[in-house]
Amino acid sequence: MNLRWATFAIAGLFLGFLILFEILPGIFLGITALTNKAGFTLEHLQEATKPLFLRALNNSVWLSLQSALEGALLGTLTAGALWSSRNARVKSFVTALSGVSANFAGVPLAFAFVVMLGASGVLNYIFTSSNLPTIDIYRRENLHWIYLYFQWPLMTALMLPAFGAIDKSWLEAARGMGASSVLFWWRVGIPVLLPTLLGSSVLLFANSFGAYATVYALSQGSINLLPTQIGFQVSGQVGYDPGAAAALSLVMAAVLLACLALYRGSRSWAERLQSRGRA
C-alpha cells in the first residue's frame, strides 16, 4: 500500500501547512488580544471599545446590513426572473456575468466607480446638469453603491439553485386548482425559498463585513470601518497598535463566526425541507 502511505504523507504535510498558516494566526490573534507583557489582560479589549473603534464597528454593521438587504432583495428578484425566463441565451449570459462580477472587487472595482461617481465622474456630470443630487463615492454613506456591484450578482448566483428546486409544474398545478400566482408564492414559493434566502443574506452580510480591499483602495482608510481600522493598526500609517488590531480582529471573527453558524443552520433547515418534499 505505497499509495496509501504517499497520500497520507501529503495529507500530513497539508495538515502542517494549515496549522502553521491558517490556524496558528487565529490562535495568535487570541493570545495577542488577551495578554500583555505581564500576562492575561483585558486592556486591549477595553481599548477596542473606545469611541473611534465603536463607531467603526457601528459603521461596518450598518453598511453590511444595508448592502446585504439591497443585494438580497435585488438578487432574489433577479434569480426569480432567470428562473421564469425561457430564453436560454439570456439565462446563461446573465448567470456567467453574475459569477464573474460576484468575485470582482478590490482596486479595479473601486476605480471604475471613481470614473463614474468621483469628483469629475461622468454620471455626476449628468446628475448635475439634470439638477439631480450627485453621489460622492468617497463618502461612507455611498459605499453601498459599490458593494451592490458584487452583492447583487452574488445573491443571484446563490438563489438560482433554490429556485431550481421549485418545479414549474407546481405553479401550474396551483393555477389548476384555482390559486392565483400571488397565493402560490405566498404559500409555496416563499416557504421553499426562505431558508436559502436567509442563509444567503447572512453570507452577503459577512461578505461585506470582512471586505477590506475595495474600501481601502477607495479611501486609503479614511472611511472609518472595522476592516480599515484593523489594517491601520498593523500597517502603522497612523497608529501602530498590534494589541488593538488583535482585539478588533477578534470582534470581527466573533461576528463572522455567528454568521457562519446562522448560515450553516439555514442550510440544514433547507436540506430538511427538501428531504421532506421528496418523501
Place this chain on the structure above:
Amino acid sequence: MNVGSVNIGSMLRRGILGALLLYLLTPIALTLVYSFAKNWSTLLPDGYTLEAWGKLFGDPIFWQSTGRSLIMAASAVALSIFFLVPTLFAITLYAPKLASLLEFFSLWPFVFPGVILAVGLIQIFSNPPLAISGTPWLLIPAVTVVVMPFAYRAVSNAFESINVRELAEAGRSLGSSDLQILAWVIFPSVLPGVLSGGVLALSAAFGEFSLAQLIVGSAWQTLPYYQYLTNSQDGHRSAAISVLAFGIAWGLGTLALQLGRGSRTVTAV
C-alpha cells in the same frame, strides 16, 4: 386579465434583468471609454488617445507586477491542488471519518478573512525563527489559505461527482492497484472539475489585494498594488488596468465554465 398578468410578469422580468446588466456593465463600459479619453469633464470626452494604454504596456514595472501576480496566484492554486487532490483521495478511500476535519479547515478562513489573517501572520512571522513577513514566502502561503475554501469546494465537488470508492473496487476486482486506478481513472475523471475550480481560484488569487498590501506592500508589488499606486498618478492608466482586470476575470470565468461544463457556481462555504 390573465393575459395582462403575464405581460406584467414578463415586463418585470425584463426590467430586473436589464437593471442588473446595466449595473454590472456600465462601470466597465465607462471605464473603458475613460481609458481612451483625453480629457473628460463634460458629457463626452474631448478626444480619444491610446496614450494611457501605451504608457501602461510600456512600463516595465507593470509587466513585473503582472508577472508577480501571476506567480503568486499560480503558486497558491498549484499548492492547494497539490495538497487537496491526494488528501481528498486518501480521505475518500481510506479514512472517510476525516472528511469533517477537512471541512473544518475549509470553513476557518470564513471566520478569519484576509485582513485579520494578515494581522495574525505578521505577528507570527515578523520574528525569528521564521522572519518571512514582507516577502512572497509568506504572501504565497497566505493567499493559498484564502483561496483554499474555493479550491476545496471545487475539488470535493469533483470527487463527489464520481463514486471513488466503487470505481476503486471495480478496478481492484479487475486486478489493478490503487495507483493504477488513481492514475488511469480517478485523476482523469476529476481533472475537469479540478481545473475548472482551479481557474476560478486563480482568478480570485490574481486580484488578491488585502494580503498583498498588508504583508508585502511595495516590497514585492503585485498588479492590484501597482494599480493602487497608479490611481493617484494617472487615472486613465488606472482605468486601463480596471478594464484589463475585468477582462481577465471574464476570460478566466469563461474558461472555468468551459472546463467544468455543467458544474455549478463555486461558493466558499
Place this chain on the structure above:
Amino acid sequence: MTVTMPASATQSSSQPVAITCTALSKFYGGKPAVQDVHLEVKPGELLSLLGPSGCGKTTTLRCVAGFEIPDAGSIHIGAQDVTKVPAENRKVGMVFQNYALFPNLSVAGNVGFGLRVAGWNKQKLEARVGELLEIVGLVGYDKRNVTTLSGGQRQRVALARALAPNPRVLLLDEPLSALDAKIRVELRTELRRLQLTLGVTTLLVTHDQEEAMSMSDRVVVMNQGRIEQIGTPRDLYATPATPFVASFVGEMNTVTLEPVGNSSFKVSGQTVTLPNLEVGRYGVRPEAITLEPNPSQGLRGVVELVTYLGADQQVILRVGGDTWIARVPNDLVFTRGQTVGLEIAAGAWLRLS
C-alpha cells in the same frame, strides 16, 4: 435480440471452479449483517442469493469479492483459500449494481481495463475486447463514451469488462435492478444464456424472486443475515422450508387451521373437513385453488375483484375475515359479489412450520 458466440468465446480458457463459503459471518458495529452462512456454488452453476433489502446479500457477495474481510469463517475459490487474499489478486469478475463504469474511458477502454492492468499487448488486447463486444452485442460501440449509453448498454459493458480477463468466477450484484421492466426481462434471458454458454461459475444477488427463479440453477433464500433455504427454484416453490420462504417465493395464501373436531378445522371462520391434516399454519398457492360457481360444500368466498391477466385471471376473494387470492383459467367468468366455492386438493396444503 440475439446473442452471437464467436467460436473462441465458447472455449472457456479454464475449467469452472466452485465457490465455497464456510461459516461466514460479518458484523458492522456489533450488529450482524451476515451470520453463519454456509453455501457452495458448484462449478459452472448459477446460484442466486435472494432476500429482502438489508438481509445481507451484498455483504456476502463483497466478502467473496474481497472488499470485506469476514469476521469469521472462510471462503474458497476452487481449492484456494482466498479468505485473506486481497481483491485485486482473486481473479473474480464483478458487475456492480450501478455498473461503476469508468467515466473517463470509452467502451473499449472499460472492457480492456483488466487486460491493460495485466499487461496484455495491444494486439491481443484489442482482439479480446472485440470478441467480448461481440458476445454482449455491442459491436461498433468501442469508441463510444460510456456516459452516453443507455442503461441496458451500460449493463452489457459492465458484464464484458468483468468477463474480459477470464475470471475464475463471476459475481453479479443486482445487475438488472437499475433497468426498465421490459429490458430487465430481456436481459435476464440473455444473461442466463451467456452464462450457460461460457460455463462460468456465477453468484448472483437479487431481491427480485422472479429474477432468481427464472435465471438460477439453485437459489439461496436469505433473511436477516441467515440462510433460510437452499434449493432449486422448483424445490423452493413446491416445498418451502419456512413460512418466510413460502411468502417470499411466489404468491401464497397463508392460514391457520384451528381445531374443531375429528379432521374438522376452522379456516377463515368456516368449518371444513380436511383429512390427513393437523392443526397449524398452512399455505396454499393461488393456482392450486379451483373456483366452483355452484358450491356444495367446503370453503366459500365472495368475489371482490377479478383481474384479467391474458393467459389466466386472478380472483380476489373475501373468505370470512380473510382475503384469498386464486389464479384460475379464463374460461369461467366471475362477477363481483358472486359467492363461489374454493376447492383445494389435499396435497396443495403446504405445511409451514
